[in-house]
Amino acid sequence: MKFTCLSKGGGSNFPPCYILDFGGFRVLFDCPIDFSALTIFSPVPTDFDDIINEETSDCAAHKSSDAETVAQKRRKLEKPLDVNDLICAEPWYKTVNNLHLWNVSFIDIVLISSPVGMLGLPFLTQIKGFSAKMYVTEAAARIGQLMMEDLVSMHMEYRQFYGLEESTAPEWMKWEELELLPSALRNIALGKDGAEIGGWMPLYSAAHVKDCMSKVQTLKYAEETCYNGTLIIKAISSGLEIGACNWIINSPKGNISYISGSIFFSGHAMDFNYHALQGCDLILYSDFSSLDSTEDIDQSSLSNESSNWEELSKSLSNCEESSKEMEKLDFICSCAIDSVKAGGSVLIPVNRVGVILQLLEQIVMFLESSSLKIPIYIVSSIAEELLAYTNVIPEWLCKQRLEKLFSGEPLFAHIDLIKEKKIHVFPAVHSPKLIINWQEPCIVFSPHWSLRLGPTVHLLRRWRGDHNSLLVLENEVDADLALLPFTPMSMKVLQCSFLSGIKPQKIEPLLKILQPKLVLFPEDLRSHVRFSNINSSSVSYYTENETIHLPRLKESSELEISSDLASQFRWRILKQKNMNITRLKGELLINHGKHQLLSGNDQADPSENKPLLHWGSPDPENLLAELSKMGINGFVERSMTDAGSEEAFTVHVQNPEKALIEVRTEGTIISAPDENLASRIFEAIENILEGI
């Protein structure tokens, strides 16, 4: 059993990625895209001002001699980053580089734990020889597919601008070009040691997405699926996002659970179901969210030595973080209200579906309470379908939302808000309906959070000079770099991080409740969490790109023996060892993660139930005594030929007929003239040997 962390990711939009070798199968956890790297590209230059800018500044430089250009570009290294440093080309997308070091055709299973965790899947399914079975929850698959389709359609804008690219590596990927990049961009493109250039991929097409989705197997929460008869795989809700999950793999060799970023109390998705993870032998802890946590860890609360189950679960059910999360949303809303009151507009390019849905409800409430009639626009090619979808999936939502189903109300308020024309949904910035309806100030939700793709780019260009307008950014982007193409920015920027995992103070009580034998824990988090005493579990720490060999989880495989076979057992008692043994013969059935031994077709003939295996050493006196009990007499001749082995001897049988018994340490040879005598002698020898 081996385990490798391919990438520790970065935030909830770029989850970690692992490979696990278990029971002869290779499992890949998640296949995301690192969109934060997209910021090294320049957004599509549609704005007239930009083109003018480029012509005046950059083109002037280009007109000078080649040598000079290089020199000038070199000089840029020292200067702070400039708009023109960004790569002007159709962007490629950065995937988990270390994954490309593995032969993906040897991956057997892919487990996806959130919608963003599957965005890189079409890259894999394009590869010839890739044949792994991919499991995704139904809701994550639907939302993930919509995100991929949206990505492809947003990317089209680049393709239309730059034209079709030749299949070879683009200009910007050439070493001489990369060398010239400012160090900040070069680090993103190449990684620290320059190896990460291999992770860049040209975007997949809509056909690739379709093909990929047709190969994905979707699951419900807690639906058991069986891989190859031996592994039972289950997705358990993690609370992070609609459809997001943790995984349980059961096998006769042990049980493993994979804990991704999990949220105990969600305002939208079904809560983190940690009870289902109880009793696993191994926990792969992959929630890196506490790394970004800015809160001071209260050491005193950590050091509580309680191992009382009730107290532990009480400490987990403390829902402080969810109320903090609501406060955060309220704060964003109040900032938005301030902006629109001042006549500015608000742009919210947030990626998390659950956060958007909650924000929509909150903002409408805030607008109503301050009796403002400000339109809310959602501009995205997939918004209509996504919003319709979120209202038909009560099975995937948290308890409060579910209660709405049972009382016959819509799951999310947006369905009614759209009908009441408080929210308007448009597929793109250039859609005719938008142009007719557009009013400013307004509040706009649109992709993409990297500020390089989608309607966001156009709206940001429109409002960047308005100091009353507000941009709400996720914390996962490097704001300076992301906003570089939009400088000078007069717009206000509100950068916020949303809850994306287990709080550090809850990790220890959680592991205490789950009681695994072994925990694999990120080395990076070692300083954030102190394990005072997790009952009997042992903790191993892992780092990125290091393979850890794990001990086997169970001493032996589980085997189930059918009762009709068990009823045929003939027990032999070994007195000296105080054990009962029996020979076992049947048919092995490997079915649904279980090894079962059934009685075979050839029913054992009871007369055939003779020992096949003997051990012990016959003693001449005992043998003679046994023989004489059966009316067989003879004499012993100590063998002289076998020097050193004192146990060797020969019995010459005289009565009833002549026969020979040769006894050596390793075996006995019976030679008798007829069957009857031979078998009687055999019986006598069996009586003084042990056998089965």
Added chain:
Amino acid sequence: MAIECLVLGAGQEIGKSCAVVTINGKRIMFDCGMHMGYDDHRRYPDFSLISKSRDFDNAIDCIIITHFHLDHVGALPFFTEVCGYRGPIYMTYPTKALAPLMLEDYRKVMVERRGEEEQFTSDNISECMKKVIAVDLKQTVQVDKDLQIRAYYAGHVLGAAMVYAKVGDSAMVYTGDYNMTPDRHLGAAQIDRLQLDLLITESTYATTVRDSKYAREREFLKAVHQCVAAGGKVLIPTFALGRAQELCILLDDYWERMNLRVPIYFSAGLTIQANMYYKMLISWTSQKVKETYATHNAFDFKNVRNFDRSLIDAPGPCVLFATPGMISGGFSLEVFKRWAPSEMNLITLPGYCVAGTIGHKLMSGKPTKIVLDKDNQVDVRCQIHQLSFSPHTDAKGIMDLVKFLSPQHVILVHGEKPKMASLKKKIHSELGITCYDPANNESVYIPSTNYVKAGASDAFMQSCMNPNFKFLKRGSEEIPNASIQRCTKALSPLQVSDERVVEGILIMEKSKKAKVVHQDELLLKLGAKRHEVQFAYCCPVSVEKLEKTATTDLTPATNVSSVTDKCILIKKLFTKLSSEFSVGDFRNLGEYIRLESFQASICSKDSCPYRITNSFQNKSKAVFFCCTWSGPDEKLAWKIISTLENAI
């Protein structure tokens, strides 16, 4: 341990479905329904049979409700709120959402129409529903350490489920009501191939085989269309849920296609609200309906509006859905009184109406007058259309499911006695599965499956996986017509089989888990060495006779010492043995011949210690074959030896 199935309802009848099954010590109640045909104590299952002391919390581990129809859920509030059961109750999400509507609807009708004393209150219903745990399809729910349940799509109504329950190594399925063919708004039942000890299945149509539903749906649409085209009014009395939505999908779709403008009304309160549930639960409908949710939710009926009492006598055609079904009172009765006297109008009735209702009276014969009470009667001149599609599986569907699941035992419920008996016979004779059709309050006992658990060592598992090839030569006499065989190339003369041998040793030690090991490991564990017991016999064979029987060219074997001669002799012996022993696969390995553990080689020693027999005199013309074998092949070895000696 055994499985006990106590049928409290729907035994040889339809109504008050309730089966209490005990598997390996766990007791599960499947459905908790009421009988619509009775007003007395027979309306509910006899719960006292579960526990005399009425301590239901300890007697039952969980209740599972398959769908929201009253004959499956009707007694639940009574059982939880009046009888006091407080344990877990499981339903699918749609059932949990829709069951309280059905129960409330029924409660109102009972109280309003019959002025009956309430069996349970509105509060009882909502308190009861709070205890319900909603489950998704295919989700494996761990009720407790040993009991596992799982719901599968049953297709009968929105949210209907077949339920799989497993305790230890025993497992069963309770189907509830199901439909094996998809219809306009629901898919067909779907279930995994499971290893089952018991299948409890409904048998409403135990002997009927039906054709497609589409023809009958067309009939219904035609009747409605003709009526409204002639300016008539159509009354469709239904219950709030299920049938109303199904018919409405049909009509709404038809209206779109035919571009009809005639209004479709829902009587106040009932169904518009119910549609809200259907819209959110669209993922539980058929594939076709499901796929369209983003652009247009099929339950967002375009042509449907709310009905107002003043519209009853308004001129012009219309279609009206009104509760309750079967015209047992309430609004549908009010409208019936006004519309029935006109021959332009149409009333559609469901396939089944409880005796005593107006619906039942209309269906039995063609009455021209319906007497409501002493003073009131209604002239019936309108047309009556009976809906003949029903969301139950037919006999073929039941047989298909039983065959697919191949359980050890089948119990039939929810059907009519004589038809069930004939289906029972059919299942037994055609599928060879024992089948029962117990009456109410009867118990059926069947054995359960149990496995003995043991740990297995790697070496044992490895040895199980090792290929074990066997090569069997097919004799030419087995091929009846050689020329045909040659043409088809179907059978090659050599057959290879790979029957893996699973052999090991089970060890039980005090206070340790049973463990299965490979036999080599046992010795290692015991610290003992193997002591092989073998037999040896140096067998004289007359050369002349051997040569006579052998078909190869005759070479006098005067000198047996040379290797080539040995080989020739071995070959001769091989030919002889192969021809005389049809069973077994002799192998000629040059120096010796082998069959299982039996080995024979030429003995060139002058005095072999194993040459015990004195029977053979003519030593000069004999060749000695030294034979060895071990215990299990004793019989076979002596048979070979006697063959060899007889050759003398």
